[in-house]
């Protein structure tokens with residue numbers, strides 16, 4: 001609770017406004033490399049954006065050798081769980097054997113050691129220049145003191161950074177890849193969204209104004225409803241026996257809410273298999289009905305940040321480029337680590353602007 005309280009403010013309110021410009025600038029910079037007729041995988045491009053955003057906003061990292069090394073190592077670590085089979089390693093401790101650098105778990109352990117080394121180097125270096133705290137979240141964590149006046153230890157800092165690196169960028173990249181898929185798969189959705197975006201000047205608008213656009217919000221919300229990036233909230237262990245819909249659940253039992261199944265209940269979402277952003281314009285859903293970011297006292301810390309980033313990146317891309325799906329067909333989610341991501345990564349082609 002103490003650490004959540006500490007981490008909450010930078011992900012909300014005024015601090016978010018400052019990140020708005022950063023997010024739009026990074027998006028513009030990454031997509032400026034696209035040329036007419038280029039084919040690209042939305043998932044990889046979106047990951048380039050979201051990783052840069054996390055490294056800049058959370059870590060305050062600037063271009064340089066360590067920045068590049070952290071980027072490379074993290075990407076390699078995440079890629080090692082790309083196939084559904086290798087992802088099972090994350091869920092079963094008995095499979096986690098280090099059989100040398102060529103074995104899947106051994107490779108992961110070595111990458112993690114390297115990332116740890118880089119993170120500890122960064123923490124120590126930043127501690128030694130304590131006067132020059134910036135706007136980023138690592139700076140904030142370095143400056144806090146507990147009741148006894150003690151700063152966070154290197155290990156605590158490393159754990160927080162590692163959690164945010166892992167929880168914060170792959171999820172957002174996958175959500176954006178799905179959003180690009182749906183917007184280009186259903187022409188009416190794209191048209192309606194473009195109409196809304198054209199009503200303001202995205203290039204010069206205040207990021208907060210973009211974030212308040214109702215249809216853009218509905219498209220992002222529906223994207224996270226139909227295929228939530230995380231299908232299950234993280235498991236909870238019952239502290240006391242509980243009755244649930246006629247079942248007696250004993251103390252100590254591990255339970256997890258299935259986000260996907262909740263989002264596909266036809267009594268809450270009529271025609272649940274259809275992508276219909278309008279549902280979010282017609283009514284509000286309670287936290288028990290709509291929970292792409294989990295719920296309760298461990299709900300995702302990055303909720304507001306992730307929604308903000310999704311909206312700004314989507315608005316930036318759509319206002320600058322015309323894109324088309326290379327294969328306009330139904331897409332299903334496949335497992336990647338603990339997330340579910342569009343099979344094939346959503347290939348798009350850059351068209352002449354019309």
Ligand code: HEM
Pocket residue numbers: 004163164167168169171172175228229230232233234235292293294295296297298299300301302303305306307
């Ligand atoms: C679309 C993007 C994202 C999705 C779908 C998502 C989803 C989730 C979910 C389902 C959980 C588990 C909640 C629970 O068990 O009740 C979670 C936890 C968490 N997320 Fe996110 N997340 C996203 C982006 C982010 C970002 C951008 C950050 C931070 C920069 C972040 C930081 C965290 C942290 C720190 C936790 C653990 C909270 C705790 O255990 O107290 N997430 N997220």
